[in-house]
Each structure stands twice: as C-alpha cells, then as structure tokens.
Amino acid sequence: MATSNQIVFSGTDASDETSLLDILDHVLNAGVIIRGNLVISLAGVDLVYVGLDVILTSIETTRQYMQGKALPPTKKR
Amino acid sequence: MAARVKPNSGKVIYLYGVTRKLVTPVPKVPAVDGAAGVEALGCADLICWITRVDRSEYADNLSANMENLDWLAEASVRHQRVVAAIAAETEILPARFGTVFLSEASLEADIQSKKKTLDRDLRKIKDSDEWGVKVFGVQPKVELPRAGARTGKDYLKAKAALLQRRPTKGTDADLIRFEEELKRVAVETAVGGKISSGQRGLQWQTSLLLRRDDRKRFEALLKKFSKEWADVRQIEATGPWPPYSFVSRDDGKQETGT
Numbered sequence: 001m002a003t004s005n006q007i008v009f010s011g012t013d014a015s016d017e018t019s020l021l022d023i024l025d026h027v028l029n030a031g032v033i034i035r036g037n038l039v040i041s042l043a044g045v046d047l048v049y050v051g052l053d054v055i056l057t058s059i060e061t062t063r064q065y066m067q068g069k070a071l072p073p074t075k076k077r
Numbered sequence: 078m079a080a081r082v083k084p085n086s087g088k089v090i091y092l093y094g095v096t097r098k099l100v101t102p103v104p105k106v107p108a109v110d111g112a113a114g115v116e117a118l119g120c121a122d123l124i125c126w127i128t129r130v131d132r133s134e135y136a137d138n139l140s141a142n143m144e145n146l147d148w149l150a151e152a153s154v155r156h157q158r159v160v161a162a163i164a165a166e167t168e169i170l171p172a173r174f175g176t177v178f179l180s181e182a183s184l185e186a187d188i189q190s191k192k193k194t195l196d197r198d199l200r201k202i203k204d205s206d207e208w209g210v211k212v213f214g215v216q217p218k219v220e221l222p223r224a225g226a227r228t229g230k231d232y233l234k235a236k237a238a239l240l241q242r243r244p245t246k247g248t249d250a251d252l253i254r255f256e257e258e259l260k261r262v263a264v265e266t267a268v269g270g271k272i273s274s275g276q277r278g279l280q281w282q283t284s285l286l287l288r289r290d291d292r293k294r295f296e297a298l299l300k301k302f303s304k305e306w307a308d309v310r311q312i313e314a315t316g317p318w319p320p321y322s323f324v325s326r327d328d329g330k331q332e333t334g335t
Contacts, residue, residue: 020150022209022315025270027153027160027174030284030321 089136090118090178093126093159094171094319095188097199100124104162109155110134118181121189126163135177143175164319168202170195171319194325201286202324205264206317208285208295212252213278213311252281255302262294263287267322280310284322 091109099117108115108128118125134142142148153174160171178184188195260266262285269282287295303312 019315020154021273021276022270022318023157024149024153025209025272026207026318026321027156027171029270029272030171030173030267030324 087132088129089132090181090184091128091130091135092172092176092178092184093128093156094163094169095195095199096124096126096163096167096169098124098167100163100166104159104166106158106162107155108159109152111151111155115159118184120181120185121192123188123192123195125184125188126159126169127184128159130177132179135175136179139175139177160319164206164317168199168204169319170198170202170324171321173321198324201264202320204290205286205288205320205323207320207322208287208314208316209269209282209318210259210285210299211269211273211276211282211313211315212255212280213276213313214280215309215311216278251306256281256283258298258302259283259285259295262291262298265323284318286320286323287316289317 093109093115099119103115103117106115108130110128110130113128113130116127116129118127142152156174160169163169164171178187256266264286266286267284269284273279274282285295299312299314306312
C-alpha cells in the first residue's frame with residue numbers, strides 16, 4: 001500500500017516480487033541459529049542444520065538469478 | 078503435543094522458532110511443506126514451534142532443494158507465514174530457514190544449551206517488531222526525442238543522451254542524517270539483507286527493531302524525509318516482520334548496525 005508518491009509501505013506477504021525478495025532475505029539471512037554446521041551421518045549427532053556454506057550459496061544463486069530475470073512466482077499446491 | 082519422532086524415522090522436526098508462551102489454538106496456517114500441521118512442543122521451559130516433515134526432502138536433500146529456486150520460494154514463504162501467524166499472538170524468536178532436528182531430544186538439548194541467550198533475546202524483542210527500510214534513487218523521466226530529429230541517427234543519438242542521464246542524487250550527509258534519526262526511534266538497527274541489495278536504484282537499507290508504541294514516530298519520520306527528498310529519493314518500508322535480524326547468532330553475536 002502506498003501512502004504517498006515518495007514513500008511506500010508494504011506488508012510481509014509474498015504478494016509481489018519485492019516482498020518475496022525481502023522474505024528470502026529474512027528467512028535465509030537472519031533468524032536464530034540453534035547450532036552450527038553439523039553432518040547428520042556422524043554417529044551420535046542427530047541434528048541437521050543447513051550449513052552456512054549452503055545458505056551463502058543459496059543467497060548467491062538467488063542474487064545471480066535476480067540479475068538475469070525475476071524470481072519465479074510461487075506456485076500454489 | 079504429539080508423539081516423538083524416532084531417530085532415523087521417515088520424519089524430521091522442522092523448527093520455526095521459539096516462544097515463551099503457548100498460543101492456543103495453534104495457528105491454522107499451512108506448514109513449511111504445505112501439508113503437515115504446525116505443532117507446539119515444550120522444550121527447556123520454552124515453546125518450540127515445529128512441523129514433522131519428510132526426512133528425504135528436508136534433511137537428506139535439503140541442500141540440493143535450496144538450490145532449486147521454485148522449491149525455495151515456496152518453502153520460505155510458508156516458513157514466513159507460520160512465523161508471522163505466531164508472531165501475531167506472542168513474541169517469537171524466529172529460526173533461520175532450514176533448521177531441522179532428527180529427534181525431540183536433540184532439539185530440547187540444543188534449546189537448553191542456548192537458554193540464557195534465548196531468554197535475553199526474548200526480553201529484548203518484547204512488544205517490538207522488525208521493519209525494513211530501503212532508500213531508492215528516483216530515476217529521471219526519459220522522454221523520447223520529438224519529431225525534430227531529421228534522421229534515424231539523430232533520433233538514436235538524442236535517445237542515448239537521455240538514457241545516459243544519471244538519477245538525481247541527494248547528498249550522503251542526508252542519508253547519514255536519516256540513519257541517525259531512525260536509530261533514535263529504534264531499539265536497535267541491523268544491516269540490511271544481501272539478496273535485495275542488488276535491487277535497481279537501491280542507495281541504502283537497514284532493518285530496525287521498533288517498539289510498537291513508537292510506530293507513529295517512525296511513520297512520521299519516514300514522511301518527513303519523503304517530503305524532503307520529494308524528487309530525489311523514494312523510501313520503501315516493509316513490516317511488521319518477526320524479529321529475524323535481532324536474534325543472537327550461534328556465537329552469541331549479532332550483525333548489528335548500532
């Protein structure tokens with residue numbers, strides 16, 4: 001929702017491409033990390049957390065994608 | 078609170094975040110996988126918000142799936158919707174996308190090990206929301222050459238000259254002043270996200286932790302600068318977000334802008 005020509009307020013749902021970018025920024029780039037990078041196959045360690053390297057790769061992939069074209073629209077199941 | 082997930086079963090526990098209070102009824106929103114339900118699980122005197130998801134999709138193949146942008150877009154939007162639904166009822170420390178445990182015991186053990194930090198963060202975010210603020214340079218309007226151009230070459234030259242015009246720039250001092258005034262309204266600020274940093278025309282961005290009582294002051298500040306920057310810059314604010322950017326990282330540190 002826009003309140004004037006020069007200021008734009010928008011919500012946090014992915015109703016447009018900008019919101020989807022912001023959502024990816026928040027859910028991939030921030031939030032509590034309960035524990036660091038662990039490998040699930042290690043005996044006695046039963047936590048899986050997607051490692052920082054995967055997060056960074058995912059962010060970079062998304063950035064590269066954005067430079068070429070818009071993010072794909074979300075599909076409804 | 079439902080049955081335990083046994084290690085090595087076909088299901089794993091996907092964590093959305095941690096709250097102090099139990100919200101009843103549990104918000105009826107689609108889970109991260111679009112199928113299973115959202116559950117509240119007591120752990121270390123806190124409430125963990127989880128969904129039992131397919132192990133193959135969310136553990137064994139999670140890295141590969143996160144490289145699939147169709148999959149990532151759908152799942153991350155659902156993650157955010159669940160966190161937002163809980164945040165509408167009580168303070169939540171949102172977990173980063175892709176936090177998955179193989180058992181309730183390991184989840185509880187990890188929460189227990191971070192209890193002090195989580196308690197501190199829960200106190201910090203009380204009665205607050207996160208807001209994102211971006212400042213874009215306004216692109217000058219490009220008008221095509223009028224019929225005065227005699228040849229195609231003249232037309233293209235004139236058009237190229239117009240397209241090479243740069244956006245009107247305000248001074249960096251204005252942005253610094255804006256940042257300082259935002260910091261006075263906010264509890265904390267944090268650096269903006271990396272993915273949207275490539276947006277065209279983006280000059281500056283930040284995330285703020287803002288007390289709900291201060292929202293009018295925040296809006297008034299945005300309006301003041303938007304008026305001042307009328308033809309120079311546009312301000313975009315998104316929110317309210319759950320406080321993703323204001324929770325401590327694994328080492329207890331936070332990427333703060335204050």
